[in-house]
Amino acid sequence: MNKIITLTLVTLALFSTAVIAEVSHVSINQRLFELGGYPKLKVNIVSSHKNPNKVQFFLRQSVGEERLVAKSLNSFSLLVSGVEDVVDSEAVLVVKEHRINRWREVSVLSIFNGESVDSQTVDKVTSKPIPAKTQQPVKSSKEIVSTRTASTATVKVKIKDNCNIDFNGSETLWRIGLRQSKVWSISTYGAMLAIFDANPRAFRKSSINGLRADAKLQCPSQAILDQYSDAVAAEELYDSMDQPL
Numbered sequence: 001m002n003k004i005i006t007l008t009l010v011t012l013a014l015f016s017t018a019v020i021a022e023v024s025h026v027s028i029n030q031r032l033f034e035l036g037g038y039p040k041l042k043v044n045i046v047s048s049h050k051n052p053n054k055v056q057f058f059l060r061q062s063v064g065e066e067r068l069v070a071k072s073l074n075s076f077s078l079l080v081s082g083v084e085d086v087v088d089s090e091a092v093l094v095v096k097e098h099r100i101n102r103w104r105e106v107s108v109l110s111i112f113n114g115e116s117v118d119s120q121t122v123d124k125v126t127s128k129p130i131p132a133k134t135q136q137p138v139k140s141s142k143e144i145v146s147t148r149t150a151s152t153a154t155v156k157v158k159i160k161d162n163c164n165i166d167f168n169g170s171e172t173l174w175r176i177g178l179r180q181s182k183v184w185s186i187s188t189y190g191a192m193l194a195i196f197d198a199n200p201r202a203f204r205k206s207s208i209n210g211l212r213a214d215a216k217l218q219c220p221s222q223a224i225l226d227q228y229s230d231a232v233a234a235e236e237l238y239d240s241m242d243q244p245l
Contacts, residue, residue: 022048023055023097026107029077035089039068039082041111043093046076053209053244054098059111061088064188067174068093083175086111098244163219165195173211189235190228194220197227208241 025046032040039059049055057068057080068080080093095107167176177192184191196208198220204210228234 022099023095023106024048026095026109028093028109028111031111033086035112036085036087038084039066039080039086039091039111041068041080041093042073043070043078043080044076045078047097049097051244056096056098056103058094058096059084059086059091060094060108061086061091063087065094066178067172069172069175084178101243103239103242165217165219167215167217169213169215173208176217184225186225186229187231187234189238190225190231193228193234193238194224197224207243208238209244 023045025044027044028041029044030042032042043057045055047055052070052072055070057070057078059066059068059082064084066082066084068082071079071081073079089112091111093107093109093111094105095109096103097106098104165176165180173192173195174188177188177195180195181188181191184194186194192208195217196203199215199217200206202212202215202217204212228237
């Protein structure tokens, strides 16, 4: 009986440790840009994550959301930057960490005063309500695709034969997807999924996070673009595939 109780306590202790956030502190140390410029921030962070890819930063403003690139400055600070101009004075920095096979939002910081903001402020910043995904189980790609309605409009873009995507070997898939989303009139998530679908050999370990630096990217076909025309479904599918290497 004592062995059973001990085993139960150990199991509960391990589970409790697993669900504790591994990012214990994050704050904006310095804003290195002005309103109207591209985002560049020095961020303080205390994290027990050994894999830096398990922490992501997003800039959320009224015109949309951009995933930022993070560069380590030292053990406790990062330089995060993006390419889209910040035009919203109420823009926020969203910090997410990967825990128990899920991305979880751990902090939302106001960029222009550096303080944490509440959910009401975040609602003002977003251009439309962002569905809360942390309370829902991760769906398989088949389940997500099946939730799309027949009324969803498909993307109609002229794709040239033998079309290639510009890639300099150092850009992230997010940055490429952000750029191509405007060309293809599709969401950033949809563009990233279409690129991944059309270029399986360009990614290491068949992972959407494994874009090779020497990859030659081809444009997806119209049929592939149509598969990811639903912005909400594309984001859900991307989140289910977005696992650290």
